């Protein structure tokens with residue numbers, strides 16, 4: 001599932017391709033056809049990312065709300081549009097680019113009020129605009145008052161928006177924090193380290209358009225060239241790069257978390 005760095009990457013990319021142009025919006029598969037008519041032919045303004053959600057704003061105050069979920073996938077083509085491949089839910093056609101979306105969890109046309117309702121349920125998004133200090137204080141307030149494990153709190157989109165299973169695993173490994181530690185047991189210095197590390201990780205993901213947590217030195221290759229699991233330290237790995245112990249998985253918040261139980265034994269860091 002694309003995490004917050006990727007939605008922000010898409011938002012920038014799609015705004016760059018389509019901003020200021022009327023778009024032809026269709027649904028080759030059919031399921032989005034009725035909604036597509038509400039924005040087709042209207043000038044597109046910009047795409048906004050909030051956590052794992054995307055909002056495509058049009059000049060008639062309507063917007064397309066997309067949540068990719070686990071299976072949603074974009075495919076971009078240079079104009080003219082080729083025949084649709086598979087179940088293309090949404091197709092955006094501009095003068096120079098065509099964008100296809102297959103398999104999203106959500107793809108619908110909404111108004112401003114519905115957007116407010118969706119965003120209102122989300123915690124702060126580290127990559128979105130707004131005061132970083134304020135966002136950090138809001139997340140800290142939720143974490144320090146919850147007895148749930150920090151490994152569950154970070155995946156909870158109402159606590160912090162945009163963190164998924166890969167960022168979660170890589171963040172706890174980098175900080176050597178035990179992901180089972182209760183929110184109430186996290187001290188402020190530890191939270192500060194977690195927040196700073198997370199922001200750094202997410203910004204790097206946005207820059208490269210993919211999550212990269214290893215350094216070029218660790219990888220022995222330029223970061224832009226890394227693919228697949230070579231980009232990670234612990235996610236999907238067999239052996240801990242620090243102690244050579246086996247990497248294990250533990251289920252927290254219904255998702256498997258990769259970790260090294262030997263290295264990640266701390267309840268405080270910093």
Ligand SMILES: [Zn+2]
Pocket residue numbers: 240241242243244245260262263264
């Ligand atoms: Zn280890």
